[in-house]
């Protein structure tokens with residue numbers, strides 16, 4: 001049996017301000033740093049270790065990976081930063097307030113944009129200053145591969161491809177892997193691995209900074225997944241994510 005640990009980065013500045021983030025490159029808050037360190041402690045206490053770590057190319061995910069590895073005294077292991085693990089691209093919603101968006105378009109539309117499988121956000125124009133096509137860090141990526149806004153299904157395709165082609169071969173070689181990524185990237189990966197139905201996927205909210213352990217069989221198929229830590233704390237943090245954008249908050 002194999003296992004892999006997935007972690008959503010700790011709270012970011014945009015999470016704290018309740019703004020759509022996507023590919024916006026914002027840092028962790030003090031709380032986020034604390035969450036990342038706590039994730040590392042939980043992993044250490046549960047007895048897991050890693051041979052290699054993955055993150056996206058966004059600093060909240062990189063910082064989280066480093067805080068976790070520091071807690072495990074594993075900052076020396078090989079790491080790979082991959083744009084295919086970036087958060088789902090939130091298109092023209094990036095930088096907008098979730099609450100203001102709910103007030104303007106209604107909670108139902110907000111929920112569709114945030115949690116449906118197939119609905120895309122309004123797309124960015126290619127020359128929008130937020131476009132990844134203008135960013136130095138994506139200069140080696142073909143323009144048509146860089147999204148201007150993604151549905152979760154689009155994210156499932158790129159994350160699933162990365163999982164299948166880059167991570168599974170390492171797991172088969174018995175490499176113990178940490179993946180530090182994002183709320184919707186991890187929802188996409190869970191959808192890819194388990195093909196869960198749309199209703200379950202809609203209700204799936206990944207809490208920040210809580211390690212999620214996947215146990216995998218000899219074919220690298222999931223046996224079960226579970227969070228490390230206290231259930232009550234995990235439920236509270238998942239509900240916090242679900243409630244972002246509630247107008248009545």
Ligand SMILES: O=C(O)[C@@H](CO)OP(=O)(O)O
Nearest residue numbers: 019020021022087114183
């Ligand atoms: O804004 C975002 O990029 C994501 C994650 O922070 O938010 P949501 O939970 O609304 O999909």
